[in-house]
Amino acid sequence: MTAGRTTAGPGALDWTNPLRDPRDKRLPRIAGPCGLVIFGVTGDLSRKKLMPAIYDLANRGLLPPGFALVGFARRDWGSEDFGKVVYEAVRAHARTPFRQDVWDKLAEGFRFVQGTFDDDDAFDRLSHTVRDLDRVRGTGGNHAFYLSIPPAAFPVVCKQLARSGLSAQDGEQWRRVVIEKPFGHDLKSAIELNEIVNEVFPEDSVFRIDHYLGKETVQNVLALRFANQLYEPIWNSHYVDHVQITMAEDIGLGGRAGYYDGIGAARDVIQNHLLQLLAFTAMEEPVSFSSDELRAEKIKVLNATRLVSPLTETTARGQYTGGWQGGELVRGLTEEEGYDPDSRTETFAAITVEVDNRRWAGVPFYLRTGKRLGRRVTEIAVIFKRAPHLPFDATMTEELGQNALVVRVQPDEGVTMRFGSKVPGSQMEVRDVTMDFGYGTAFTEASPEAYERLILDVLLGEPSLFPVNQEVERSWEILDPVIDAWTAADDGPDPYAAGSWGPESSNRMMARTGRTWRRP
Numbered sequence: 001m002t003a004g005r006t007t008a009g010p011g012a013l014d015w016t017n018p019l020r021d022p023r024d025k026r027l028p029r030i031a032g033p034c035g036l037v038i039f040g041v042t043g044d045l046s047r048k049k050l051m052p053a054i055y056d057l058a059n060r061g062l063l064p065p066g067f068a069l070v071g072f073a074r075r076d077w078g079s080e081d082f083g084k085v086v087y088e089a090v091r092a093h094a095r096t097p098f099r100q101d102v103w104d105k106l107a108e109g110f111r112f113v114q115g116t117f118d119d120d121d122a123f124d125r126l127s128h129t130v131r132d133l134d135r136v137r138g139t140g141g142n143h144a145f146y147l148s149i150p151p152a153a154f155p156v157v158c159k160q161l162a163r164s165g166l167s168a169q170d171g172e173q174w175r176r177v178v179i180e181k182p183f184g185h186d187l188k189s190a191i192e193l194n195e196i197v198n199e200v201f202p203e204d205s206v207f208r209i210d211h212y213l214g215k216e217t218v219q220n221v222l223a224l225r226f227a228n229q230l231y232e233p234i235w236n237s238h239y240v241d242h243v244q245i246t247m248a249e250d251i252g253l254g255g256r257a258g259y260y261d262g263i264g265a266a267r268d269v270i271q272n273h274l275l276q277l278l279a280f281t282a283m284e285e286p287v288s289f290s291s292d293e294l295r296a297e298k299i300k301v302l303n304a305t306r307l308v309s310p311l312t313e314t315t316a317r318g319q320y321t322g323g324w325q326g327g328e329l330v331r332g333l334t335e336e337e338g339y340d341p342d343s344r345t346e347t348f349a350a351i352t353v354e355v356d357n358r359r360w361a362g363v364p365f366y367l368r369t370g371k372r373l374g375r376r377v378t379e380i381a382v383i384f385k386r387a388p389h390l391p392f393d394a395t396m397t398e399e400l401g402q403n404a405l406v407v408r409v410q411p412d413e414g415v416t417m418r419f420g421s422k423v424p425g426s427q428m429e430v431r432d433v434t435m436d437f438g439y440g441t442a443f444t445e446a447s448p449e450a451y452e453r454l455i456l457d458v459l460l461g462e463p464s465l466f467p468v469n470q471e472v473e474r475s476w477e478i479l480d481p482v483i484d485a486w487t488a489a490d491d492g493p494d495p496y497a498a499g500s501w502g503p504e505s506s507n508r509m510m511a512r513t514g515r516t517w518r519r520p
């Protein structure tokens, strides 16, 4: 969080002083000589997130001068065509303003290699291109390979990288692989994939992307919890009633049938993003923020996380039907192009888990995600127990709810605290009010996109924000019984209207313990 620079108080290190403390961690970290190869360069993720993030990093001066970007795909393109595609992606989606000089320098390092994943010649050409870049751009033999491709293609690409010598690290040089989710579709396939990847790349060269960890607001959970004295004493089962983690989206799934049909919301979001949010919320304080210490705590808390029985009552799934969302008439999932008309793929999923340790015993964590919901919002809401006694006339506290601390991950990034306050007047009436921190008003600097942070971390070899294989495997282990139970059930997901907050079964899931979902 760099915003502190603008408000540095007395005794703070002088930012402009050339003799400043070299250990000052606030200094921007610039990647050393290196290049990035993207597989799946014609895909949506590449155009909307990866290419713009690379430009934004260049614009912020965080890439080395000779940085190289190589695209690998089947398309019959030359390096110039590739350059045009990157240009359009940058113009449409970059976060920072377009600067011709930055672009011109960056574009000098673009190369394109045409081929399919089973084509040995294509990988030999790629190997030649990479060596040539070391010579003409000074990339120093340091290259990252970004697999923005379906998981079914991971094995063949890893094998090709090994066969063509591209994965081999010589001396001080590094080779890293970046893997996009989904990482498998259950525990078994994740273990198999991990074995295949680890045969070619040692674990410390594997960077698995969970882009939620690249978000400032998610990292802020750690700052909030571990930089303050205020919250940690009450961050436990003595004070917390339950936790709700919500990732709601208003968009539908048109155009994503190839990936989404048969996968569903639980695998797409709960297995990765929501369980990682839970880990940040529930884990113990790490000894330091080094990657090993941080991951050790995340693994520990995921190991203590378990589902609550019976799954028929403690989980819920739904599928959106057509209808009016806002002012727009939208289609149901099964009417979207490419989906099986009988598809049982869930577009809404909710689960209940508990964390079996001293801190959290008995505190339910409710996780939900869905498409075509009321609005786009991701938040972590920690709901506190009621005060054990209220020395007020009961009618005076009718509008007093439970205290809550809500981390607004997106949009409108910030933190809200809800508590009771006296209503002005001669009575002692108490009602809920909120106290708000918003990134937009507190800091002058805009937050970088998650992919900027994560791509830079890959190039720097900084692994803290990337889940390791044990985390991925444990997350599947937690979720698999839910998916198995849903698959074995006679019925499919419950229908819910587009623009609503999911199926009735999700409300029933909360009601069984007398609780309700927040309406963010």
Ligand code: BG6
Residues within 6 Å of the ligand: 211, 249, 268, 269, 378
């Ligand atoms: C992806 C999921 O990981 O995250 C998508 O596959 C989802 O289904 C996306 O839409 C949401 O990301 P964000 O950053 O827009 O919340």
